[in-house]
Amino acid sequence: MSLVSALYVGLFYFATVFLVVGLVLRIKTYAQTPAPLKIPTMPAPRTETGVVFRIFREVAFFESLFRSNKWIWLFGILFHFGMLLVLLRHLRYFTEPVWFWVNWVQPFGKYAAFAMLAGLLGLWARRFLVARVRYISTPSDHLMLALLVGIAMSGIGMSFLVHTDIISVKAFFLGLMHFSPQPLPNDPLLLVHLGLVATLMIVFPISKLLHAPGIFFSPTRNQTDSSREERHIADWAKALEAGER
Amino acid sequence: MADFDVPELKEYLEVPEPQKGVTNHLAPFVAKGAHQTDLGYPEELVDNWKEVAIEKMGDLLGKYRSLKVFLDICVHCGACTDKCHYYLGTTDANNMPVGRQELLRKVYRRYFTFAGKYFPKLVGAIDLTEEVLDDWYSYFHQCSQCRRCSVFCPYGIDTAEISMAAREIMNVVGKGQKYCNEIIGKVFKIGNNLGLPQPALADTLEGLEEDIEDDTGVKVRLPLDEKGADILLVTPSADFFAEPHVDGLMGYAKVFHEAGVSWTLSSEASEAANFGMFIGSYENMRKLALRIRKAALDLGVKRIVFGECGHAWRVAYSFLNTLAGPFDFLDQNYPIPQHICEFTYDLIKENKLRLNKEENDHMTLTFHDSCNVARGAGMGGFEGGQFVIPREVIKAVCNNFHDMNDDTIHDATFCCGGGGGLLTDDLMEIRVKGAMPRMQALRQVTEEHGVTNLAAICAICKSQFAKTLPYFGFRMDQIVSVHQLVSNAIVLKGSEQEAELDGTAGEEGDTETA
Numbered sequence: 068m069s070l071v072s073a074l075y076v077g078l079f080y081f082a083t084v085f086l087v088v089g090l091v092l093r094i095k096t097y098a099q100t101p102a103p104l105k106i107p108t109m110p111a112p113r114t115e116t117g118v119v120f121r122i123f124r125e126v127a128f129f130e131s132l133f134r135s136n137k138w139i140w141l142f143g144i145l146f147h148f149g150m151l152l153v154l155l156r157h158l159r160y161f162t163e164p165v166w167f168w169v170n171w172v173q174p175f176g177k178y179a180a181f182a183m184l185a186g187l188l189g190l191w192a193r194r195f196l197v198a199r200v201r202y203i204s205t206p207s208d209h210l211m212l213a214l215l216v217g218i219a220m221s222g223i224g225m226s227f228l229v230h231t232d233i234i235s236v237k238a239f240f241l242g243l244m245h246f247s248p249q250p251l252p253n254d255p256l257l258l259v260h261l262g263l264v265a266t267l268m269i270v271f272p273i274s275k276l277l278h279a280p281g282i283f284f285s286p287t288r289n290q291t292d293s294s295r296e297e298r299h300i301a302d303w304a305k306a307l308e309a310g311e312r
Numbered sequence: 313m314a315d316f317d318v319p320e321l322k323e324y325l326e327v328p329e330p331q332k333g334v335t336n337h338l339a340p341f342v343a344k345g346a347h348q349t350d351l352g353y354p355e356e357l358v359d360n361w362k363e364v365a366i367e368k369m370g371d372l373l374g375k376y377r378s379l380k381v382f383l384d385i386c387v388h389c390g391a392c393t394d395k396c397h398y399y400l401g402t403t404d405a406n407n408m409p410v411g412r413q414e415l416l417r418k419v420y421r422r423y424f425t426f427a428g429k430y431f432p433k434l435v436g437a438i439d440l441t442e443e444v445l446d447d448w449y450s451y452f453h454q455c456s457q458c459r460r461c462s463v464f465c466p467y468g469i470d471t472a473e474i475s476m477a478a479r480e481i482m483n484v485v486g487k488g489q490k491y492c493n494e495i496i497g498k499v500f501k502i503g504n505n506l507g508l509p510q511p512a513l514a515d516t517l518e519g520l521e522e523d524i525e526d527d528t529g530v531k532v533r534l535p536l537d538e539k540g541a542d543i544l545l546v547t548p549s550a551d552f553f554a555e556p557h558v559d560g561l562m563g564y565a566k567v568f569h570e571a572g573v574s575w576t577l578s579s580e581a582s583e584a585a586n587f588g589m590f591i592g593s594y595e596n597m598r599k600l601a602l603r604i605r606k607a608a609l610d611l612g613v614k615r616i617v618f619g620e621c622g623h624a625w626r627v628a629y630s631f632l633n634t635l636a637g638p639f640d641f642l643d644q645n646y647p648i649p650q651h652i653c654e655f656t657y658d659l660i661k662e663n664k665l666r667l668n669k670e671e672n673d674h675m676t677l678t679f680h681d682s683c684n685v686a687r688g689a690g691m692g693g694f695e696g697g698q699f700v701i702p703r704e705v706i707k708a709v710c711n712n713f714h715d716m717n718d719d720t721i722h723d724a725t726f727c728c729g730g731g732g733g734l735l736t737d738d739l740m741e742i743r744v745k746g747a748m749p750r751m752q753a754l755r756q757v758t759e760e761h762g763v764t765n766l767a768a769i770c771a772i773c774k775s776q777f778a779k780t781l782p783y784f785g786f787r788m789d790q791i792v793s794v795h796q797l798v799s800n801a802i803v804l805k806g807s808e809q810e811a812e813l814d815g816t817a818g819e820e821g822d823t824e825t826a
Contacts, residue, residue, distance in 0.1 A: 093384075096380065097377065097380065097381055100373070100374060100375075100376070100377040100380045100381075101375065101376075101377060102376070102377040102378060103375065103376065103594060103634070104594075104630065104631055104634060105630045105631070105634065106378060106470065106473065106630070106688075108459060108462045108463055108468055108470065108687055108723070109686065109687050109688060109689060109690055109698065109723065110690065110695040110696045110697075110698070110699075110723065111690075111695070112695065113693075113694075113695060125466065125467075125468075129466055131391075131463065131464055131465060131466050131468065132389075132391055132464075132466040134463070134464060134724075135391040135392070135395065135463075135464035135465075135466075136390070136391045136464075139389050139390060139391055143389070143466075190389075193390065197390065198329045198330060199327075199329075199330050199390055199393035199394065199405075199408060200388070200389075200390035200393065202330045202405050202408075202411070203388045203390065203393065203405075203408065203410050203411060203414065204388055205388065205434070205435055205436035206433065206434050206435075206436075207427070207431075207434050207435045207436070208387075208388050210434070273425065273426045273427050274427060274435075275384075275385065275386060275387045275388070277384045277385050278384075278385040278386070278387050278467055281381050281384055281385035281467060282385070282466075282467045282468075284377060284381050285378075285381055285382075285385075285467050285468040285469070286377055286378045286381075286468075287378070287459075287462050287468035287469075287470050288467070288468040292690050292695070294629060294630045294631070294633055294634065295629060295633060295647055295648060295649075295690075297633075298633045298634060298637045298638050299633070299634050300634050300637075301375075303375055304594065304598075304634070307594075307595070307598075
């Protein structure tokens with residue numbers, strides 16, 4: 068195996084472990100930090116089922132964002148759902164035999180890459196064109212978009228222009244999954260694509276990309292409106308009360 | 313009239329370009345030593361304030377999931393940037409909700425995140441310096457914790473939570489705000505924000521009883537510290553003296569009178585307001601809330617009803633059970649606590665009040681949803697009850713009602729500009745500028761529907777509007793209490809108004825035999 072292949076084997080193992088462990092730790096922190104007061108943004112659902120629907124609408128339709136800004140909503144939807152289809156399509160490189168429904172996604176997934184790219188470019192354009200958004204953008208906001216645009220463009224390049232040896236790529240990933248590393252084709256576009264993906268995986272648990280798991284823990288969205296009916300109290304507040312008696 | 317530029321009211325609300333630091337100089341008076349120590353905070357800025365601040369931030373991050381999650385997950389999408397009334401009124405970039413959050417988030421990143429520790433420039437992380445503390449002091453006191461941003465954020469990030477945490481940190485290092493801390497101290501010592509002692513309160517209530525009797529011929533009582541009453545009314549102390557608040561209080565009294573319930577005010581809990589929320593202090597908020605529990609127990613009441621006060625209703629509805637519960641000693645057949653609007657609304661639905669809408673015909677009303685009621689509490693036990701119930705009460709007592717623009721009511725309501733501990737003269741400029749979006753909506757409905765008056769159910773909103781309406785060419789008395797309208801329309805049994813309506817004025821003798 069070439070040095071490059073060996074490097075990528077190491078990189079992907081590291082990135083995977085970093086992503087999984089990082090996310091698990093972060094989610095654990097979110098879950099374990101108490102929410103001492105009922106602070107749902109009202110009006111809020113009165114039942115747990117209602118809360119599930121509220122969060123579903125936020126995650127599936129970006130409900131609040133739709134109310135707030137149609138451009139960000141449009142670009143956000145294009146990017147996120149484009150990326151979702153692209154990711155589903157990519158399952159074919161990790162499964163043997165390929166799951167039947169992944170084959171159905173395949174044609175859509177290929178073109179969804181353009182939706183993803185269009186969404187990203189729209190969001191990026193706002194960082195330059197809208198003074199308010201320009202003001203709040205940090206270098207890392209731009210780099211994050213650059214990273215995702217890089218991933219999308221290198222992927223589109225391989226899908227539509229310079230094909231890579233996709234059979235070997237699949238063998239590489241199945242090899243990783245079965246702990247018997249296989250060589251990776253030495254295509255520059257592929258190496259760029261995979262390098263950027265691994266970077267994204269590493270950045271994920273230490274960046275604003277935590278908004279993905281974070282939204283499920285947002286107290287303004289995940290709490291019920293039931294404070295008059297049920298007493299809600301955190302352990303540290305109970306200890307505070309006990310200390311006074 | 314003002315030594316600053318009052319924002320111009322345009323036909324439509326315009327979103328300004330962000331400017332750097334234009335309201336950096338607007339900071340409230342710093343609390344004096346005694347005001348700090350009353351609340352358990354150091355007298356003045358402590359020597360090792362940076363360490364103390366960072367330690368406190370860590371403490372709060374471990375106690376509040378909201379803070380922890382909200383500081384992590386903002387993606388700088390910009391959805392909130394045009395949603396804050398202070399931004400719209402001042403154009404200061406730090407008044408964009410995300411701008412305000414970043415003031416704290418930058419420091420959080422520097423001390424608590426991997427990226428901020430090792431790549432501060434990349435992610436915009438900064439050290440905590442005196443300059444940063446000054447920015448915090450200015451801009452976290454230019455937030456009324458109205459939560460409008462949290463409605464529009466795709467992740468529900470609530471700047472109020474961040475402002476509260478920042479204020480708690482500033483208090484702990486010894487840089488608290490005079491207005492809030494002085495008032496909380498007064499409640500601890502005397503029982504209410506105004507520092508009104510029991511005899512003065514009793515005197516005031518007696519005066520109001522006389523006023524009602526003069527006006528209606530009916531003896532309506534406003535009892536104080538009456539043991540064994542069924543209902544404890546907890547209301548903002550502004551209701552005891554100022555217009556239009558006091559007219560609302562007379563309205564509650566008339567409603568209770570007509571309902572035939574026994575009720576009382578308490579001199580110990582003569583304040584619904586709970587400024588402990590504004591300074592983000594669970595301990596102080598709890599201490600204030602426990603006064604109400606104690607008063608309810610001491611007086612042996614069965615129910616607690618809250619008067620018209622926005623943030624008090626948030627604390628009452630959303631937090632009281634947590635802070636001072638469980639209220640197992642109260643009658644469980646009624647909501648604990650109940651809002652006066654819920655109380656009145658139930659009576660209206662049951663047809664138990666005789667209301668003469670014509671008494672309010674000289675006005676065309678609109679309703680200002682107070683932020684803490686709209687986005688921080690509920691009413692009536694159904695989703696959105698806090699929007700429906702006050703409006704239904706108004707419509708039951710007034711013939712002329714028009715809502716303001718949809719983008720400015722219900723959960724999208726614009727703050728009055730004086731909430732969250734900003735209702736102090738040393739912050740007049742930010743209050744006037746922050747009132748602009750609401751004033752713009754009011755002007756529109758004035759021009760299009762001939763609205764003459766703005767009704768509200770919040771003492772802060774009422775005081776703020778009484779002060780700021782004139783800056784925008786309105787009259788200060790255009791703000792009214794919802795229960796002032798009820799008070800105008802209610803026809804008390806045996807009153808002069810009843811006699812007049814039934815055509816029996818001056819011939820009482822005949823009614824007996826007719």
